[in-house]
Amino acid sequence: MKSEIELQVFFDSILKPEFDSLEQFRIERIKKCKKYFFIGSSCCILFIISVFINSFFIILFLIPTVVCFGLTFQVLFDMAKYLKRQFKCSVLPKLLDFLYTDYEYIPNQKIAKTVLEKSMLFPHHVTSAEGEDFMRFKLGESSIMFCETTVYCIREVIFSGIFISATFNKHFNSKTFVLPAKPSSFFYSIKKQLFSNFSQVKLEDVEFDNVFHVLSTDQVEARYILTTSLMKRILDYKNKTKSEVSFSFVDDRLYCAIPNYSNLFEPAIFETFDFNFLKRNYNPLKLYTDLVEDLNLNLRIWTKE
Amino acid sequence: MTGYIILGVLILLALYVISSYNYIVRKKNATDNAFGSIDAMLKKRYDLIPNLVETVKQYMLHESSILTEVTKLRSQLSDNLTNDDKIELHNEISKKISTVLMTVENYPNLKANQNFIQLQETWNETEEQISAARRYYNTAITEYNNSIQTFPSNIISNIFKYSTKKVFEIDETERKNISAKDLFN
Numbered sequence: 001m002k003s004e005i006e007l008q009v010f011f012d013s014i015l016k017p018e019f020d021s022l023e024q025f026r027i028e029r030i031k032k033c034k035k036y037f038f039i040g041s042s043c044c045i046l047f048i049i050s051v052f053i054n055s056f057f058i059i060l061f062l063i064p065t066v067v068c069f070g071l072t073f074q075v076l077f078d079m080a081k082y083l084k085r086q087f088k089c090s091v092l093p094k095l096l097d098f099l100y101t102d103y104e105y106i107p108n109q110k111i112a113k114t115v116l117e118k119s120m121l122f123p124h125h126v127t128s129a130e131g132e133d134f135m136r137f138k139l140g141e142s143s144i145m146f147c148e149t150t151v152y153c154i155r156e157v158i159f160s161g162i163f164i165s166a167t168f169n170k171h172f173n174s175k176t177f178v179l180p181a182k183p184s185s186f187f188y189s190i191k192k193q194l195f196s197n198f199s200q201v202k203l204e205d206v207e208f209d210n211v212f213h214v215l216s217t218d219q220v221e222a223r224y225i226l227t228t229s230l231m232k233r234i235l236d237y238k239n240k241t242k243s244e245v246s247f248s249f250v251d252d253r254l255y256c257a258i259p260n261y262s263n264l265f266e267p268a269i270f271e272t273f274d275f276n277f278l279k280r281n282y283n284p285l286k287l288y289t290d291l292v293e294d295l296n297l298n299l300r301i302w303t304k305e
Numbered sequence: 306m307t308g309y310i311i312l313g314v315l316i317l318l319a320l321y322v323i324s325s326y327n328y329i330v331r332k333k334n335a336t337d338n339a340f341g342s343i344d345a346m347l348k349k350r351y352d353l354i355p356n357l358v359e360t361v362k363q364y365m366l367h368e369s370s371i372l373t374e375v376t377k378l379r380s381q382l383s384d385n386l387t388n389d390d391k392i393e394l395h396n397e398i399s400k401k402i403s404t405v406l407m408t409v410e411n412y413p414n415l416k417a418n419q420n421f422i423q424l425q426e427t428w429n430e431t432e433e434q435i436s437a438a439r440r441y442y443n444t445a446i447t448e449y450n451n452s453i454q455t456f457p458s459n460i461i462s463n464i465f466k467y468s469t470k471k472v473f474e475i476d477e478t479e480r481k482n483i484s485a486k487d488l489f490n
Contacts, residue, residue, distance in 0.1 A: 170430070202444055220342045223437035301429045 002099060007282060010098050011275050015091065022086060023273040029079040030269070033072050040068030076269060083267045088133075092265060095282065100289075102138035109134035111147040111163055119165070119255035120175065121248050124153035131163075133265050137289055140298035142167050146288050148264055161243075161260035164288055168225075168254045169297050174218035176201070176225055178234060178247040181213045205231045211238065225249050230295060237294045241287060256291060325461040332449040336470060339442040340388060343473075346435040347395050353431060354379050354398065357424050361405060364415035368405050375401050392473070402428070443472045 002010070011019075047061035088107040096103050110131030117126050129151050136145040144166040151159040177198070201214040201222045208231040216222035226234075238245050241258050248255045264284050271277055292298060354375060362372050378398050382391065406425065409416050416422075450469045453462035 170433075204440065204444075219339075219441045220434070220438045223440045224434050227433070227436075301426060 004279075007279070008275060011278055014094060014098070015278065018086075018091060018094075019273040019278075022083060022091075022267075026079065026083065026269065026273065029075055033075050033079075036068045036072040036075065040065055040072060043068060080269050083269065087267045088265065092281070095278070095285075096135075099282075099285070100137055100139075104134075104136040106134045108132055109147070111145070111149055111165070115165060116149070116151060116163065118250060119163075119248050119257075120177070120250055121163075121246055121255055121257045122151055122153075122158055124158055126151055126158075127154050128152045135285075139289065139292045141300050142169070142292045142297040144289060144292055144297075148260075159257060159259065162258045162264075162284075162288060164254075164256040164258070164291060166254045166256070166291060166297060168249060168252055169299055170225065171252060172221050172225055172249065174216055174221040174249075176214065176216040176218075176222045176249040178226070178249075179213045179215070180244040180246060181209075181211055182244065201226075203231060204228070205235075208232075208235055211235060233295050237291065240290075240294070254295070254297070258288075322461060325458045326465060329449075329452050329458065329462055329465070329467055332445070332452045333467065336442070336445045336449050339438070339445040342438040343392075343435065343442055346431060346438045347391070350395070350399070350428070350431045350435065351379065351382060353424065353428060354402070357402065357428065360418065360421050360424055361415065364412045364418070365405065365408070367411075368408060371401050371405055375405075389471075399432070439473045446470050446472045 043061045043065040047058065047065050050058045050061055092107075093105060096105055110129060111134065113126055113129050116122065116129055129149060131147045131149040134145065134147040136143065144164065146162055146164040149159065149161065149163040150157055151163075175198075198215040198217055199219065201216050201219060203209050203214060203223070203226060205228060212234070214222060214226065234247065243259050245259075246257045265281055267273070267277070358372050358375055362369060365372070375398055378394060378401070382394055386394065406428070409425075452458055453467045453469065
């Protein structure tokens with residue numbers, strides 16, 4: 001992965017002109033919005049005064065009030081749409097080009113419902129799923145894909161965050177789950193509802209055992225997957241994400257769900273387009289793709305290729 | 306009235322003895338089951354040895370004495386051996402094979418041999434599976450030992466003559482072994 005200095009150089013040489021033009025556009029539109037809002041507010045005040053004094057000019061002030069506020073929201077809406085499109089279609093691909101050699105990015109694509117169900121990470125039946133910013137990478141021997149995902153059971157949101165699917169470096173036939181041990185976590189309910197036939201795996205790493213709850217269909221294979229070094233790596237990754245991350249190992253794949261309630265890879269209309277903004281988008285990208293390196297998924301000394 | 310109380314206490318006592326006894330039996334069976342997993346993995350490794358020795362000995366002329374020893378040790382493995390003896394013998398074989406695999410660097414032709422690469426990967430996989438089975442066995446043994454050593458279930462275990470079992474311990478030389486990844490460097 002590139003260093004911050006390399007990222008700064010890349011920003012200065014490639015992205016800066018584009019960022020400057022987006023920032024210019026944003027400032028102009030904000031100014032326009034302020035103008036409409038000011039006129040609208042003034043008309044609104046005059047309208048209220050007219051109502052109180054029962055003046056003949058009520059209609060005269062009402063119409064510009066409505067028009068100006070309408071224009072304010074229209075400009076804001078158009079600006080947000082334009083910035084989002086420009087950022088996702090022009091800026092983000094350039095950043096990905098700079099960071100990765102083999103990748104695929106589809107802004108409006110979501111992870112298939114079947115994949116979410118296959119991961120078995122969700123305690124309820126998945127009725128529907130929404131998502132965007134689908135990314136797939138080939139990093140060494142491993143392939144990893146992730147997507148911003150919201151999972152629904154009927155109308156209730158049961159998960160919102162990043163869903164990751166990656167190839168695992170060992171063959172296995174069992175199903176193993178590494179879930180947060182905290183009873184407050186929504187994943188905790190999985191135990192009672194979905195995995196009543198699964199047995200709990202007590203591992204030697206006391207810290208890991210305190211943080212995670214491991215369930216598996218095969219006690220030996222669970223330990224084959226969760227080696228002492230992988231347990232340490234999972235703990236470190238959990239600390240890095242600073243959230244209640246869950247893992248499942250199903251059909252030779254590793255699935256990971258990281259709850260996150262902020263909308264990633266989206267420019268905010270009141271946020272300056274500068275290097276800090278780029279860094280705020282670079283950090284989650286790095287965090288999710290680092291999973292391969294952090295869990296050492298490229299280590300191939302077993303029969304799986 | 307006193308009779309009923311005594312009868313009630315006796316029934317509770319009998320229920321406790323039965324449940325404790327069953328608990329210990331379940332834990333003991335779990336250790337046997339865990340040992341079965343190790344045995345299955347050891348058998349897998351046992352089956353790999355002839356192929357590995359056959360492939361390696363064509364290239365490793367200087368290591369022929371170790372390979373002969375491996376074949377000899379393998380032939381000593383039989384069902385008549387006790388579990389401890391069996392494991393000791395398997396560990397001895399594993400140590401020798403690991404020594405052989407560590408010298409692969411000196412034999413570039415062998416290192417590039419596809420059959421050998423495949424065997425080496427399977428060997429690594431089996432070693433990890435044995436390690437996993439051993440960890441499971443140790444967990445099962447610890448739970449069993451706890452069940453027969455803690456009060457008051459130790460009274461039941463003493464009556465039925467259940468004794469503690471030894472956990473698997475890796476010997477010092479094995480602890481110092483280079484990781485499987487290093488074998489490729």
